[in-house]
Amino acid sequence: MKPADLPALNIADLQSLLRRREVSPREALEALRVRVAAIEPQIDAYLSLDTEDALKQAETADVRLPLGGVPIAIKDVISVAGQPCTCASRILRNYIAPYDATVITKLKAAGAIPFGKTNMDEFAMGSSTENSSVKLTRNPWDRTRVPGGSSGGSAAAVAADLAFGALGTDTGGSIRQPAALTGVVGLKPTYGRVSRFGLVAFASSLDQAGPLTKSVRDAALIMNAIAGPDPCDSTCFDRAAPDYTAALGKEIRGMRLGVPKEYMLEGIDPQVKSAVDAAVRQFESLGAEIVDVSLPHTDDAIAVYYIIATAEASANLARFDGVRYGYRAADAKSMLDHYGRTRAEGFGAEVKRRIILGTYVLSSGYYDAYYLRAQKVRELIRQDFAQAFAKVDALISPTSPVPAFRIGERTSDPLQMYLADIFTNAGNLAGICGLSLPCGFAQIGDAKLPIGLQLVGPALDEERILQLAYAYEQSTEWHKHRPPSLLGAATESVAA
Numbered sequence: 055m056k057p058a059d060l061p062a063l064n065i066a067d068l069q070s071l072l073r074r075r076e077v078s079p080r081e082a083l084e085a086l087r088v089r090v091a092a093i094e095p096q097i098d099a100y101l102s103l104d105t106e107d108a109l110k111q112a113e114t115a116d117v118r119l120p121l122g123g124v125p126i127a128i129k130d131v132i133s134v135a136g137q138p139c140t141c142a143s144r145i146l147r148n149y150i151a152p153y154d155a156t157v158i159t160k161l162k163a164a165g166a167i168p169f170g171k172t173n174m175d176e177f178a179m180g181s182s183t184e185n186s187s188v189k190l191t192r193n194p195w196d197r198t199r200v201p202g203g204s205s206g207g208s209a210a211a212v213a214a215d216l217a218f219g220a221l222g223t224d225t226g227g228s229i230r231q232p233a234a235l236t237g238v239v240g241l242k243p244t245y246g247r248v249s250r251f252g253l254v255a256f257a258s259s260l261d262q263a264g265p266l267t268k269s270v271r272d273a274a275l276i277m278n279a280i281a282g283p284d285p286c287d288s289t290c291f292d293r294a295a296p297d298y299t300a301a302l303g304k305e306i307r308g309m310r311l312g313v314p315k316e317y318m319l320e321g322i323d324p325q326v327k328s329a330v331d332a333a334v335r336q337f338e339s340l341g342a343e344i345v346d347v348s349l350p351h352t353d354d355a356i357a358v359y360y361i362i363a364t365a366e367a368s369a370n371l372a373r374f375d376g377v378r379y380g381y382r383a384a385d386a387k388s389m390l391d392h393y394g395r396t397r398a399e400g401f402g403a404e405v406k407r408r409i410i411l412g413t414y415v416l417s418s419g420y421y422d423a424y425y426l427r428a429q430k431v432r433e434l435i436r437q438d439f440a441q442a443f444a445k446v447d448a449l450i451s452p453t454s455p456v457p458a459f460r461i462g463e464r465t466s467d468p469l470q471m472y473l474a475d476i477f478t479n480a481g482n483l484a485g486i487c488g489l490s491l492p493c494g495f496a497q498i499g500d501a502k503l504p505i506g507l508q509l510v511g512p513a514l515d516e517e518r519i520l521q522l523a524y525a526y527e528q529s530t531e532w533h534k535h536r537p538p539s540l541l542g543a544a545t546e547s548v549a550a
């Protein structure tokens with residue numbers, strides 16, 4: 055295989071070349087570097103590249119390990135020792151992570167090589183990556199459009215073959231929605247399945263790290279590396295993780311899939327709707343039984359999410375005070391002036407909006423009316439899912455109501471932006487698992503834009519949604535489509 059063709063491989067295929075010694079980890083990394091040098095200026099998926107460290111690790115990588123010698127891109131909210139961890143915020147512009155997050159320790163133990171930190175919405179707040187204080191990331195399918203967010207850099211890197219696979223985080227949809235908008239696979243694990251130690255916290259009761267990959271099998275391979283207990287995170291389940299590849303390829307005949315009636319709303323793009331309808335029929339033809347279910351509190355999810363997530367964010371982000379981390383305003387006249395100016399200058403508009411909202415809903419007099427009530431409705435949302443899962447094995451829905459929107463289209467209207475997570479954030483509130491995978495394309499003008507299908511499973515049932523996703527993926531061709539504008543670009547640039 056020519057070096058220029060290597061970056062297009064998925065993790066599983068790269069692994070078999072590495073294990074047969076047809077390619078060395080160094081050659082794989084080198085091929086990726088060349089591709090990034092050629093294509094990254096069109097996409098802007100990365101905030102930093104840790105090429106030297108990565109090369110050192112490639113020299114000694116053991117290809118017999120589960121992810122031996124495989125470079126993985128990391129969202130810039132996850133600590134990698136010695137590398138920048140900026141959360142795409144001015145306030146952490148010069149911050150270097152002093153230690154590895156547990157997910158990074160585990161990835162390294164599995165032989166993977168962290169390669170580069172990816173762009174994101176500042177502190178993971180957003181659905182388009184436009185809230186990055188550094189730069190825009192472009193959707194590889196149409197560079198006038200957003201890649202989704204907040205893990206937009208990770209998603210775009212995987213879609214554009216600028217990464218073999220990536221880690222993102224998902225607080226309300228930030229792995230699944232960008233996966234849907236860029237045509238890749240994204241898995242949000244059950245809350246507590248993957249350690250949060252070393253992630254910069256946004257909303258601690260909702261955040262989870264997970265894979266963005268080119269295939270369902272790759273998502274299972276990354277889960278095998280990162281899932282499991284962690285003494286450094288007491289919210290982690292104290293239960294060993296299974297082998298997530300074990301159920302791949304097993305029949306799905308007789309499994310029951312629920313279609314939530316509240317999710318087929320008006321306002322959902324007709325092309326998205328027809329792709330998801332077709333996917334439902336495809337599952338039927340694979341022997342799954344389709345059942346109508348109801349999630350009665352669906353309408354409340356966005357409001358509840360934006361109370362709980364902002365409340366937790368206002369507390370978590372209090373630590374950025376210019377004393378201990380990152381940016382510090384110059385010439386402060388007093389301590390309060392120092393805090394005020396550091397935060398005014400260091401945080402972007404959306405982060406400030408969330409801190410103000412979160413502080414408000416927690417303040418005395420409003421706490422009961424907003425925060426406490428939101429916690430109660432959160433419990434009702436949890437019960438909705440529990441009742442649905444008493445009848446079905448998994449739920450099926452669109453991941454996002456619309457395909458990738460245009461850069462700038464929603465930035466002036468935060469509420470429009472918040473609605474991007476209408477199908478995903480209830481899963482975070484309920485603490486369950488969800489996966490997005492490609493299920494078709496929308497034709498909008500000249501643009502061919504990926505559509506994502508969401509499969510949602512009960513807590514700790516990642517195996518099942520991976521099994522369902524794999525059956526669907528293997529019986530369709532959607533995952534074989536590549537972003538057209540980038541085809542051949544690497545080869546040309548390498549030759550030039």
Ligand code: GLN
Nearest residue numbers: 178179180225226227228
């Ligand atoms: N878009 C949602 C928000 O802005 C979700 C973000 C996320 O999952 N990190 O909060």
